[in-house]
Amino acid sequence: MTGPKKVLVIGSGPIVIGQAAEFDYAGTQACRALREEGVTSVLVNSNPATIMTDEGIADVVYIEPLTCEVIARIIERERPDGLLPTLGGQTGLNLAVELSDSGILNKYDVRLLGTPLQTIKNAEERSLFKKLLTDIGEPVPPSDTVHSIEEARHLARQIGLPLIVRPSFTLGGSGGGICHTIEELERTVSSGLSASMSHEVLVEKCLLGWKEIEYEVIRDADDNCITICNMENIDPMGVHTGDSIVVVPTQTLTDKDYQMLRTASIRIIRALGIEGGCNIQYGLNPHPLVAERWAPDWKNPPHSQYYVIEVNPRVSRSSALASKATGYPIARVAAKIAIGKRLWEISNKVTGKTTAAFEPAVDYCVLKIPRWPFDKFAFGDRTIGSQMKATGEVMAIDRTFESALQKAVRSLEIGKKSLLWEDAGWANVKSLDEFPLHPHDMRLWAVMAALRRGNTPEELSVRTGIDPWFTCKFLNIVQMERRLLKEPLSRDMLWEAKRLGFSDSVIGTLADRLPEQVRELRKTWRIIPVYKMVDTCAAEFDAATPYFYSSYEEENEARAIPEKKALVIGSGPIRIGQGIEFDYCSVHSAWALREANVRSIMANSNPETVSTDFDTSDRLYFEPLDDESIRDLLENEACELPGVPNTTPPSIVQFGGQTAINLTESIVNSGHSIIGSSFENIDITEDRRRFEDFAARLGIPQPPGAAVTSMDEALKVARSLGYPVLVRPSYVLGGRAMEIVHNETELTRYISLALEMDSRHPVLIDKYIEGIETELDAVCDGENVLIPGIMEHIERAGVHSGDAISVYPALHLTAYEVETMVDYTLKLGQALQTRGLMNVQFVIMRTRYGTGHSQVYVLEVNPRASRTVPFISKVTGVPMVKLATKVMLDISLKDQGYHGGLWKRQKLVGIKAPVFSMSKLTGVDTYLGPEMKSTGEVMGVDHTFEAALVKALMAAGLMLQPGLPVLLSIADRDKTDAIPLATRFDAMGCPLYATEGTAAVIESVGVPVRLITKKLNEGSPNVIDIINDGSVQGVVNTVTGGRTALKDGFHIRRAAAEKRIPCFTSIDTARAAVDVLANSGQMYNIKPVGEYLRTTGKT
Amino acid sequence: MTKKAILVLEDSMVFEGQTFGAETTTYGEVVFDTAMAGYQEMLTDPSFAGQIVTPTYPLIGNYGINDYDVESKRVQVRGFAVREHCLVPSHYTSRKTLHQYLLENGVSGIAGIDTRSLVRHIRYLGVMMGILTSELTLEEAKKELKSLPPYGKVDYVREVSTGSVYEWDGKAPGIGVNITVLDGGVKYNILRILRRLGCTVNVTPCNSLANEILKLNPDGIVLSPGPGDPALLDYMKDTARGLIGKKPVMGICLGHQILGHAFGASTFKLKFGHRGGNHPVRDLTTGRVHITTQNHGYAVDADTVKNGLEVSQINLNDGTVEGLRHRDLPVLSIQYHPEAAPGPQDNTYLFDRFVEMAKSQK
């Protein structure tokens, strides 16, 4: 069988919970691997904020919606002879199945590479999977597949509760869940059935408390099999692997246990016939202490030692973690195997000598901790279970478990929470039963707190199901805390504390010193970290990889690079508001440095990323992104350079989002340098009040506002500004940040709450300007300011820029408005002496009757790369990060062949639409406001606005269908807009349902509408019923601000989210969606993104 | 606070840590093993006789010591050097801590040292003698070290081999195939596997003569693994010569080297050996790659393989000989450990193959 010549790679689309940056990492590595083998790669992904969609990674790049139709057209056009379905996560896998089932692959004879279709089905279709395993004698938990609630009830009688519901072909446990009661079971099964592509769910005996173990396995066409590593979930079965704290390698398994599961893994990958990689999850018998409470019957037959939980026949979040934890590039190897290479034919790039046919040996301990979005959604349901809720994760490496754990916690960036953090409520907790020890985002802290109060590790293991080995390790940390509290700080104790991963600041807190004093002590006592290499082979071979972690040991393996170099600070874990786009920027910055012959050093803590791939930078420090780690590694890089005496390399802080920006102060104050905009000028833009004066002096208007510290003040200010006003604490407190407030009652409520929580910091009140919101990114060299493009939001200001649909180029702006924005930006860029990137957000208010000039306000300036940089770079062709990085190296825009001002407008329309993960986040309101809620984004690009919008909405899953019914429930404020909306829907043949008030308005203009009550306790069907039973396929629900008003529609919006149907909470988005309905029939182009740019587009 | 201990190497490199296990003075060849689990099997593996072992994995003793994972009648390593040993192990089979186990067996350990730096040192300079002590001063230790016999000059096989013939687990019924194991430091798991396959298994001392062994009328003979330099073991070589051709012979690790010698091949010392559970071996007949457990410091020199003997398998990392076969005689010989314990169980099929061979030659 000859290998393929041209291969189609399907990306994973937008970042959603359960599918994050790891697939950009995998896809990028795979495309590179294909190139190495001389195979042409064609890539399709709808997510513009990815490295894989850059020209130069794949040979042909499509940024188009990930639907069967679209990909069929790409196949027709490109005629690839192979398809790699295993790199785009669940999305890629499911699409491959669709393409094959719909006969497209046969029609163009495209071969599925790596994993045969039947294998995908065998692994994903829970019932087939169960059969296959039973056939090869691998144990699976008692279970059955059900297609209806009735079947589920029946099964419950047989197996008994608790049960777990697990839908097929889904991601992150969507639509599944653990059920302790019949009611729970019915609810979960119905949502599971609607989530599952194949309309079936597995109902299975619940193995709560069993150890959850994962294996990463690789197999080639010669049937050579290896395991890359295994992982132990510290949170036992019942908590999704993506939401579990995970350690690599397993800690509590004997070699017999280890080999038993390894052997099973190899048997399974062989039975499945996978050529490439897969991830296998097991439930393994728990420690007796745990078993006693959670699985009393585990030892007696018919119970097996272990059970197979699932196989992911593709690269996954876990394989990305495994790659970073061992240094073994799974995606690269899997891609090469898929095109016919044998393991022993693939070189091990890390050692340079050995091949890919070996099993990594690690000589350190790796911890991964999930990053949950509950800092944003304090009101959401914080319990975790079999459905994943984390948006990202951090990883830390060290030679002790305790240290890896504490470093990982430091990497999380959840406020300044160290392991010492305790909830105020825990202070007066009497008994252990009152501690929140059930699975939730803060359980680790609760366990630590309980240990501090003298509860034993054993007690906590019984309660949590966490193996005693781990709770004992936690206790080691607590015991060191105690010593630090009472014993005098000696060198030995400090050395021990550092080896257990205590940060200077935690040591300071406990030993009553300032962090800086602890650092000084370390210096005097020569307690400084060394750096060890991640080399895949536990030092058995001389390795060439530049991948390091810090440790308090003897030998330092990372000698300072004796050349011109710079540190790029990454952006840490993916979270709402700081996503993959910043990893995109960090990677490009590293590449730009290389281009300019400056060695690039990368620091990051996020294992899912391209920036932490072993060959992205010249040196990688896998470290927490806090001032201690950054300063330590900078000092490790200190060296003499020709001319320059002993210096540390400069840092680049503009590409790592707010994470890197926040480090600027301590970097500069500790005598290190940054390149790019100065700290002083960064600070001006970061400090809202400072910036106000600054802007004022430049004559740049901002929305009028003031800072208040008392209720009277607040009311006075609001009155003078006039409602609505936008309020925000100058210091953001979990969950309650910005709100649009429409009247005094709302204001009073907000202010009193805010002052109650924190009376020290003022509350900022700004006039809410209901205008057009626009945004731009600029590259400045201090003299010239290049603006590649301006984006206009479809939603009026008030919807966070990250959640708005934004359009390039801005289509509805007057020449004056554009000139004004450009002028302000130039002024700002020069006045701030910006060197590198800056992002400016505007709101434009037009005079009521279109007479006279409209007013352009600057909302905020971000002195760094913004969320939109990848998008703008792609639609304008201006390599912003590269230009910015070289500017920082004192290569002016001119010298790089660019001039200042507004870049020429491209003959294309690019539209960026937000994507949410709301179905996963129970209890979270989907209503869009000034606080960002989306987890990812997609891009639609074409030559006309209409076509681009169709694609954007299609890719974002926001398409409505002509003829399908919709539900309208619209705020009084928007009622006038409701009428044209209703008429359009009617014209598109969409039957209308509406709630009381809205229905009245619609009827008044004679459009047929069905009244449906929103009062849930007054007769049915009510709004929720018609959403749940599928009578409506779309919802428009707007409300007039304020939490009280928000309560109304809450259950409507949640129902829509659970049901996964489009729900528009801004009248503007809704309008756009209907317009698209009218055009949905129309043809859109499908071509490589480059062609939209180059062709002088036909319109 | 635990007592201070030092590990001093031939080249005067010193590692300072704390004692655990027995607080004595011990010396041996310092070697590293990259297996991440299976320390109890390591400790009881006779092939480690005369050696101070350092596992590359830093956290050792996590699951304690149990009644099952024993590979010989006692702890065989001379000393154990780790980054961290676990005082509160967790596993349902755990009976005691690693510390207690070493203490009971009078074996010294050193903990808290930068084992990775030790491993790198050995990798660069090759294995060397070392002394581990919590009693001697650095100067005394260095002096002592100079006066010690080098590892390569000692016959450790006699120390670890059984003194008399015994049958392994005679109770269970068998398939009537008789296997005799020449014990140069056999690991129990070899005996367990052969027994599991239904063979009757007899173990004879390393210095047994060929005719003594043949008196037990075996259907097949296994030359076991074991410690040290095979070149010192002429007596075993002669025994092997007396058996080859008469009965199917399986050579494992040291047994494989001895078999090589029996055919006139020679062996050489590897710079830092192969010890771990992740070594890739390529089968030259099938082209397949196998992940194997290895524990050896010497290897058969490929260029000296002759007299009908052929290289059947090689190590993918350094190309050294991993397997031998004979053009027409029934011999099956591998350098690695198909019995695993610890390590991957992928290669136990070799025992099935050998038992088949033994049957067919009956």
Ligand SMILES: Nc1ncnc2c1ncn2[C@@H]1O[C@H](COP(=O)(O)OP(=O)(O)O)[C@@H](O)[C@H]1O
């Ligand atoms: N039988 C079971 N008993 C207890 N927990 C289970 C069981 N099956 C699955 N789980 C839990 O649910 C999580 C998600 O299940 P899984 O099949 O892995 O879904 P996904 O495909 O989303 O990864 C697992 O990580 C595990 O913690």
Ligand SMILES: Nc1ncnc2c1ncn2[C@@H]1O[C@H](COP(=O)(O)OP(=O)(O)O)[C@@H](O)[C@H]1O
């Ligand atoms: N004065 C204002 N009038 C109208 N909308 C505003 C005003 N200030 C902020 N907003 C809205 O709030 C969103 C977030 O505000 P912003 O200052 O950009 O905070 P962030 O730092 O979170 O981006 C903006 O995108 C805009 O839609």
Ligand SMILES: [Mg+2]
């Ligand atoms: Mg899973």
Ligand SMILES: [Mg+2]
């Ligand atoms: Mg903003």
